[in-house]
Amino acid sequence: MPNHQINPNKWIDLYADYLYNYTISRVNDGIMAQDLVQDTFLAALKSMKNFKGEANERTWLISILKRKIIDHYRKVNSNKGKAEVRITYNDDYETEGDWLEERVADPFDKTAEDTMQNDELGDAIFSCLNKLPEKQAEVFRMKSIEGLDTDVICNELNITASNLWVIIHRARTAMAACLKENWF
Amino acid sequence: MLKCDEANHVCDKVQYKNASFWEKVKLSIHLVLCEACRKYTRNNVKLTKIIKKSHVTCLDRKCKQTMKLKLDKAIKETGTNLP
Numbered sequence: 001m002p003n004h005q006i007n008p009n010k011w012i013d014l015y016a017d018y019l020y021n022y023t024i025s026r027v028n029d030g031i032m033a034q035d036l037v038q039d040t041f042l043a044a045l046k047s048m049k050n051f052k053g054e055a056n057e058r059t060w061l062i063s064i065l066k067r068k069i070i071d072h073y074r075k076v077n078s079n080k081g082k083a084e085v086r087i088t089y090n091d092d093y094e095t096e097g098d099w100l101e102e103r104v105a106d107p108f109d110k111t112a113e114d115t116m117q118n119d120e121l122g123d124a125i126f127s128c129l130n131k132l133p134e135k136q137a138e139v140f141r142m143k144s145i146e147g148l149d150t151d152v153i154c155n156e157l158n159i160t161a162s163n164l165w166v167i168i169h170r171a172r173t174a175m176a177a178c179l180k181e182n183w184f
Numbered sequence: 185m186l187k188c189d190e191a192n193h194v195c196d197k198v199q200y201k202n203a204s205f206w207e208k209v210k211l212s213i214h215l216v217l218c219e220a221c222r223k224y225t226r227n228n229v230k231l232t233k234i235i236k237k238s239h240v241t242c243l244d245r246k247c248k249q250t251m252k253l254k255l256d257k258a259i260k261e262t263g264t265n266l267p
Contacts, residue, residue: 008259012252017242024241034247041255045262121238143200144235145242150202156245169196176227184230 004053006060008045013134015058016041017141018126019065025118026069036072040065121183128178132171139164140171186214191221199232 016037023033044064051060129137139157142148143164150161159167176184186194191214197203198211215222243251 008255012248012255016248016251017240020243021240025239034243034251037243038251038254041251042258045255045258048262118238121234122240125235125238125240141242142245144232145240146244150200165193165196169192172196172199172228172231173224176231179231179234180227183234184227 004056006048006051006053006057008041008048011041011044011057011061014130015061017129018058018122019061021122021126022062022065022119023069027072032072036065036068040068043068124179124183125175128175131178132174136167136171136174139167140175143168186210188214188218188221191215191218192224195221195225195228199228 019037019040020033023036024030027033027036040061044061047064051057055063129141132140139153139159142153142156143150150164153159154161154164191211194203194207194211198208203211211225215225
């Protein structure tokens with residue numbers, strides 16, 4: 001049986017983005033997603049002695065996160081009755097007279113397949129990103145995923161623009177090579 | 185005429201809409217003549233598309249730092265039985 005190691009000091013660097021993406025495609029709320037991810041890390045830390053090394057760290061963290069998301073929906077649902085009283089129906093002709101439940105999109109319903117596809121792609125992107133040297137991964141993440149401007153990144157990381165472009169070039173070459181097999 | 189590394193640099197800039205009009209013109213001319221750079225450009229464009237398609241987002245540095253602080257604190261409270 002493969003025995004996987006566990007090291008909470010690296011969790012945020014390695015898995016925070018992945019868990020965040022996983023969450024946000026299910027709860028559609030950035031702040032809530034951040035809280036759930038944070039809760040997951042703390043809960044994981046508490047139950048670390050239950051980690052038997054059968055699954056890898058990330059799979060284990062996801063299983064905790066899943067339970068957190070379900071709990072989140074339970075809580076939201078238990079407030080539903082109250083919300084229904086307070087709701088003001090808007091005058092949209094098409095949805096007039098619908099129950100509240102019918103208006104709230106079910107995140108597990110028709111988007112399930114999209115979510116799955118995107119989970120896999122996101123998974124691939126983040127595991128490729130984790131293979132890059134730290135600096136390259138950081139710059140690539142800020143430029144390509146956060147979409148920050150060059151000068152903002154240069155200021156924050158204290159590098160020159162030409163430095164940034166060299167790093168970006170290396171990162172893009174490595175990312176393309178890494179994603180090529182399954183996704184190009 | 186651009187050299188290959190300059191062409192690739194412009195190609196990188198194009199992926200982030202950071203290239204000027206003339207840079208793009210010069211890149212196009214280079215690409216007509218250079219198979220290696222065409223290949224690089226092809227992969228580069230695919231990478232851009234795939235990132236866009238994935239809709240991945242990520243936590244900003246501040247948020248991660250806050251998370252780290254909280255987790256570090258919790259780790260210290262848990263004790264010393266870490267690997």
